[in-house]
Structure formats: structure tokens, C-alpha cells
Amino acid sequence: MKLVRFGPQGREKPGIIDDKGRIRDLSKLVGDLAGEALSAKSLAKIRKAPVDKLPLVKGNPRLGACVGSVGNFIAIGLNYSDHAAEAGMPIPKEPIIFNKVTTCICGPNDDTVSPKDSSKLDWEVELGIVIGRRARYLTKDKALDVVAGYCLANDVSERVFQIERAGQWIKGKSSETFGPLGPWLVTKDEIKDPQGLNMWLDVNGEKRQRGNTKTMIFDCKHLVWYCSQFFVMEPGDVIITGTPPGVGLGMKPEPKFLKAGDVVTLGIDGLGEQRQKVVKFKA
Numbered sequence: 001m002k003l004v005r006f007g008p009q010g011r012e013k014p015g016i017i018d019d020k021g022r023i024r025d026l027s028k029l030v031g032d033l034a035g036e037a038l039s040a041k042s043l044a045k046i047r048k049a050p051v052d053k054l055p056l057v058k059g060n061p062r063l064g065a066c067v068g069s070v071g072n073f074i075a076i077g078l079n080y081s082d083h084a085a086e087a088g089m090p091i092p093k094e095p096i097i098f099n100k101v102t103t104c105i106c107g108p109n110d111d112t113v114s115p116k117d118s119s120k121l122d123w124e125v126e127l128g129i130v131i132g133r134r135a136r137y138l139t140k141d142k143a144l145d146v147v148a149g150y151c152l153a154n155d156v157s158e159r160v161f162q163i164e165r166a167g168q169w170i171k172g173k174s175s176e177t178f179g180p181l182g183p184w185l186v187t188k189d190e191i192k193d194p195q196g197l198n199m200w201l202d203v204n205g206e207k208r209q210r211g212n213t214k215t216m217i218f219d220c221k222h223l224v225w226y227c228s229q230f231f232v233m234e235p236g237d238v239i240i241t242g243t244p245p246g247v248g249l250g251m252k253p254e255p256k257f258l259k260a261g262d263v264v265t266l267g268i269d270g271l272g273e274q275r276q277k278v279v280k281f282k283a
Helices: 040-048 081-086 140-146 159-164 220-228
Strands: 002-006 013-017 023-025 073-077 096-099 112-114 125-131 147-154 185-187 198-203 206-212 238-240 263-268 272-280
Touching (some): 125 198, 125 263, 140 147, 147 238, 147 263
Parallel strands (some): 073 238, 112 272
Antiparallel strands (some): 002 013, 002 185, 013 023, 125 147, 125 238, 147 185, 198 206, 198 263
């Protein structure tokens, strides 16, 4: 299934994509695509519903983040060896885990707001993992059993805040609109192998990132297992899994960063596409 959240920001409704690519309203089945609504039992209930009899959503509504009320937005750093090389950093021996503050989460096509004092705004296409049930001290062979599905993400980053200022990466990863998720939450039954997905990102129609999830240093199963050894994950939590090479920071001979008016487009096989226009911060 391809599940969506549609409508004005803060008032999104749950939906499902029918076989003609149209949105059908799921409001009578679930209140939101959040928390326990992402459990195996809830997803089975949605799967049994006659999609063609659900209310058809007319027009072209705004798409919100494909997961609502995310409790923990987890990110993995330097998880592609060629990206670590372009960033001038060693290949990690264990996954690098950091958080993005959940207030950065936005819809897949919402504008990216360049924060105050930003000068090095960057892009990162990533595969997102959506947790569907409580995950605590998992065994590695069962790790993917807790996954509800996958989504497309852009780990928008401000490199001065992240790297050149003291402290943790969270500062450079968490400004408002730095976490577009979607367009869809694609249930895991539709993604036969999360380690074989092509991914791409362009800026103003120019090629920037090209990669495949098969080149992850730590695969999805390892990441879910690893995270569960350090903290409990709940339904609706999201892990974004790292980015392939081609970010602005790593461009040669000089880095290139985003400016107001730029348009970023990105996609992953089976998970849809996003489009964001960069705009200046306004109080």
C-alpha cells in the first residue's frame, strides 16, 4: 500500500493511493497515520478495506509528511563510504546516530526555509524507515519485523551550524522544513529489497546525487537492530539511513550550496518524488 497524509499543515487527513494514482480518504478507518495506526494489525485492517469504495479526494491537495506525530526522528551519518570520502571523514566502524528535532518535519513538496544566518544550505536524499511496533533489544534476524514501511526523505542540512560551530550535528539538521518525508509511506510488502533501490537528487534540473541503497555501509536490518540496543523505538518513529555522494559540501573544485529560488527534486525507486523550492526566512 501507498499511504499518504493530505490537507493543510497541522490538519492533515490519512489517505491511500488507489490503482489509478488517486487519493482515497481513510479518515473513517484511522484517525491519522501515526503511532499505533502503523501497527501490523491496523495496516491489515486498512489492507482489507475496499479501496475503490472509499471517498475520492478531489483536486490536488497539499501532501503532508507521510507519518504524523513522529516521536523520535533518528538519522544515520556517513553511511555510504563514497559520501564519507567526499566529506573527508573516515568510514565509521559503528553507525553514527544523531537526531533531527521533530519540528523540522514537513511535507514532501513544502518550501525549504533557509534559516537566519545560513550560508551553507545543503541537500541529502535518503531512504527512511518507519517503525510499526515497539522495538527494544531486537535480535538482528528479526529486526525488520518491526518495520511498517519505507519513505523518501531529504536530510536538509546547514553545514556551518553542523560542522563549523561547536557541539552536536543536531543544530545543523533541525531547522524548520529540514525534514520533508513522503510523498508516501510504502508498506514493506511492496519493497522486496530495501538494499536495491536507486536514488537521485537534482538542483535546478542539474544532476547532483546518484546512488543505490546497496552501497550502504550498514544496511536497514543492521540499523534497526543497532538502534534498538541503545533506546526504545515506538510506532511512528522514523530512521533516515544516510546519503550517497553528490552533496554540495563535497563538490569539486569548490562546494556549492543552495540559495533562495533554487529548486531541489529527488526520488527513490518505488517511493515517489519530492520537490522543494528554497525561500528566505521571514519572521
